[in-house]
Amino acid sequence: MSEGAIEHGIAADDVAESDLVTSRGVFRAVAFRDPVDGHEHLALVLGEQRADVLVRVHSECLTGDVFGALRCECGQQLDAAFDAIQREGSGIVVYLRGHEGRGIGLLAKLKTHALQDSAGLDTVDSATALGLPVDVRDFGPAARVLGHLGVRSVRLLTNNREKARALRAHGIRVTARVPLLVRPNDHNVRYLTAKRDRLGHELPHLQVPDAMTQRGEGALGQPRHDGRQLVERALTGDEDVERGVGEQLEG
Numbered sequence: 001m002s003e004g005a006i007e008h009g010i011a012a013d014d015v016a017e018s019d020l021v022t023s024r025g026v027f028r029a030v031a032f033r034d035p036v037d038g039h040e041h042l043a044l045v046l047g048e049q050r051a052d053v054l055v056r057v058h059s060e061c062l063t064g065d066v067f068g069a070l071r072c073e074c075g076q077q078l079d080a081a082f083d084a085i086q087r088e089g090s091g092i093v094v095y096l097r098g099h100e101g102r103g104i105g106l107l108a109k110l111k112t113h114a115l116q117d118s119a120g121l122d123t124v125d126s127a128t129a130l131g132l133p134v135d136v137r138d139f140g141p142a143a144r145v146l147g148h149l150g151v152r153s154v155r156l157l158t159n160n161r162e163k164a165r166a167l168r169a170h171g172i173r174v175t176a177r178v179p180l181l182v183r184p185n186d187h188n189v190r191y192l193t194a195k196r197d198r199l200g201h202e203l204p205h206l207q208v209p210d211a212m213t214q215r216g217e218g219a220l221g222q223p224r225h226d227g228r229q230l231v232e233r234a235l236t237g238d239e240d241v242e243r244g245v246g247e248q249l250e251g
């Protein structure tokens with residue numbers, strides 16, 4: 001996909017900046033009201049790098065990010081992104097509001113959770129069963145604020161190739177995708193599996209197909225395991241991939 005132009009700037013009146021001292025250090029906080037979606041978003045900037053910047057474009061998840069919900073991995077991914085940026089000493093977290101439940105909103109998201117719990121539907125089917133779209137997030141605001149910040153190219157912290165494509169379509173040069181893998185738990189392993197199998201996220205640490213669990217033995221005749229045990233085993237040895245293995249993408 002060719003890179004598009006950044007279509008809209010952000011008006012001066014719609015941006016406010018200040019230093020923000022956090023437990024993770026001092027960031028430059030850049031709040032902005034997006035001219036297209038009208039939401040107030042926030043970019044947290046560490047350092048002065050402008051090319052190949054380590055960037056996390058994070059979709060708001062109130063339940064996961066603020067309240068530590070374990071049914072998704074959003075809060076852990078946000079933490080891991082900050083860890084990676086701190087290790088690098090430079091980077092940007094763009095926190096996008098209005099992205100709850102991949103854009104359906106908080107109320108609708110909780111309705112899908114209820115349906116997942118009562119009917120066993122996954123994150124995709126629970127949305128469509130309610131007549132809701134599976135993903136309506138707009139990453140234009142992230143592209144606009146990165147343009148506003150003078151960022152020329154990014155290494156994107158994501159497991160979602162579609163997110164990289166969306167940013168490029170909005171004119172951002174994505175030079176690499178950096179996996180952001182967090183350890184699954186009992187509560188989110190089904191959600192993560194659905195993300196991998198139905199939404200195309202790259203989650204190589206979920207190595208065990210569900211069919212293997214159901215058959216009761218591994219493809220190579222290993223003893224019976226449940227998928228979660230195998231996932232845990234795959235992650236032992238402190239090989240959590242959020243240490244940042246970049247995958248080169250074409251310009």
Ligand SMILES: [Zn+2]
Nearest residue numbers: 061064072074
């Ligand atoms: Zn979440």
